[in-house]
Amino acid sequence: MDIDDILQEFETATSRKETKKTPTTLYDELVVAMVNERMAPELLPFKHELLQKVLAQISNQQQFLLDSHEYGDVNAESGVVTGDFKLQLMIIETDIERINYLIRLYLRTRLSKIDKFTIFYINETADEDPDSKDRLLSSQEQKYMHQHFKILTRLYNNCFLKRLPHTLTLLDDTSGGQSMIVEPDLNQPVFVKSITDKPITISLGEDDELDLVNDGIYVVKYKLVRDYISIGDVVMI
Amino acid sequence: MYGDLANKLILDAKRTTNLSALPLYQGDLVKDIIKEIQDLNKDAEFLEEQTDDGDEQLKINQCQLFVTHLSMRRNKRCLLAYERLRAEKVAEFAWLNIDPIGDPNATKSHTTIADNYIYSNYTTQLSLDNLNHAEEEYFKAYQDLMLEYKSAFADIDLSGDLEPPTNIFIDVRVLKDGGEVQTEYGSFNLIKDSQFYVRKSDVERLIQQGYLEEL
C-alpha cells in the first residue's frame, strides 16, 4: 500500500464521516432528543441511557464546582486562584445551566404529552415488561402518570361523577359514537430533515412516492417518517 | 332547552383558556347540569319501561330514548371538559412553584415570568378562593405528586425558566463606592469605575440599588 492509497482511504473515511451526521456529543444528542420530543405528536421512547449519562455528568461537574470554590476560598489570599481558573469555572457553570435547561424542557414536554393522552398511554404500557430497557416511559413518568390519573379521577368524582347515573360514571367510555380516550394524531404534518445519505423512499399512498435526500427538509405526515426518526436517519426540526 | 346550561359552562371554559388566572368555580351551573342529567335519566328509565304501546309508539319511544341518552352524554362531556381545563390550569400553576393568592403561609411570589410572551396564556396566578373544595385538594395532591417526580432529579431545576439561559455571567461597572462583596467566585471591592465579570444572580440586588450597571 503506498501513500496515495493511504490518503485515499483517509479521504473516503473522512467524507463518510461528514455525510452521516449522527449526533456526536451528549449535547447534540440531547438537543435532538428535546426537539424530536417537542415536535412529535406522540410520546417518543424515553432516552434512558442518555439521561442516565447526562445526569451522572451533571452531578460530577457540580461536585467539581463545589470543591473548586472551597479550594478558591482557602487559597484566595495566596493568589493561587488565577483569573483564568475562575473563568473556566464560570464556563463550567454556564455549561451545566445550558444542559439543565435542555433536560428541563425535555422532561416537561414529555409530561405534558403524558397528561394529554393519559388513558391512552396507561393502556399502551399496560403489557410492558417493567424491567425492559426499552420502556416507553421512565419509571418516574410511569408513577407520575398513574398517580395523576388517580387524583384527576378523584377530582371528577367529587365534582360531579359520583352524582351521575351509574351508566355515566366511566372515564374511558368508547360507546355513544364518540371515544372519550384522547389519542395522538399520527397523521399530523411535521417538519423533518434527513441526515443520512442512505436513500429513503416513503410512500404517500396511491403509487405516489417521495425520496428524502441527505440534508433535505420536508413537511410530511408524522407516521410516514416515524420509523426513520426512531433509528435516527431523520430528525424533526 | 336541554344542553343550554352545558353550553354556558363550555363558554366559560373557552373564556378561561387564555386567562392567566383561574376564575371562580361555577358551582351552581354544575349543580343544575347534574340535575338535568338526573332528570334525563328518569325520562330514559321511564321510556325503557314502555314496551306494550304498539309498533308505532315503540319506534317513537326508541327515538326519544336515543336522543335522551345523547343529551346525557353530551352534558357529561361538557362537565368533564370544564373540570379538565380547570385541573390543567391548577397543575400549570403548580409548576411555577410559587404560592397562590389567599394562602396564609405565602412566602414566595413573583410575577416576573409573566412578562415573557411564552407564558402569555399560562396560569401565573391562582386564588384559592376561586377553587371548590375538591379542586383545592387536587392542587395539594398535584403539588405532592410533582415534588415526588422532581425528587428523582436532584440537580435539575424542573420548575426553572423555560427560556434558554443567557447572561448567567455579565460584565458590570461600579457606579459608586461601597464595601467588599463576597461571592462564590471570590470577593471584589466596589470602587467607582472598576469593572468585573460576575454571576448575574449574585449582583442583581446591587444593580437595583444602583451600585453596579450591566455593560
Place this chain on the structure above:
Amino acid sequence: MSLPSHLQNNLTPSEINFMAENELITILPRYSMNKIELIGTKVPALRAMRREEIPLWIAVVLKSQDKCSIVPPSWLNLTYLKEKYDEEIRKPLRFSDLPPNWLEVSKILLAKASDDLADPTHQLRSILQDLREIRLVKSRKGLRELNESNIQLNGLSLLEINELRPFVLTVMNKLRLLHDTIAKKDSGDADNVSDDEY
C-alpha cells in the same frame, strides 16, 4: 399543562438562537489556557495564536474577556454574501446554499465580535437583510404549492422554517380535512409537487 402552549409544536426564536450558540467556530486565542472538560463537549488546551474550534457560546465568553479573537466563518463577508444574493435572483426556484444557522450566527457575531469581521458591519447587515427578504418572498411563493401530503423546503435555515411553520401546519391540516372528506373518486386529482423545487 406542564409546558406552556407557546412551546408546543413550535420553537421560539430564543431557542433557535440557543441552538446556534452550540455550533463550532474557529478562534485565535490571545493567551494560553488549560483545557476545560464540559458535559456537552470539551474545550481543548488553548495556545496563543494557534487556531482552535470551540462552541460559539464559549467563544463569545472568551471574546468578551479579551482572551481571543473570533475567526469569521468563510461565508460571513460581503463578497460571498453578494454572490449568494445574485444566485438567489438567478435561480428563482431554489434557495442558495447557506449554512443552516446563517441568520443566527451572523447576528451573534455582528453583536459580539464586530471588530473581528473583515467588512463594515452596516454593509454586512444590509446584505444579510437583503438575503433574508428575497428568501422570505421565495418561500411565500413556494407555499402556493402547498398540498395536503408533503412539501420540500431544502436550503432554508431553522429560523426561516420556524417562521413558516404556523402557516404551513394550519393550511396542511385544513387541506387534510378536505382531502379526507372528499371521496377518492379520481386518484389523478391529488397531484403533488414533491418533484418541483422552488
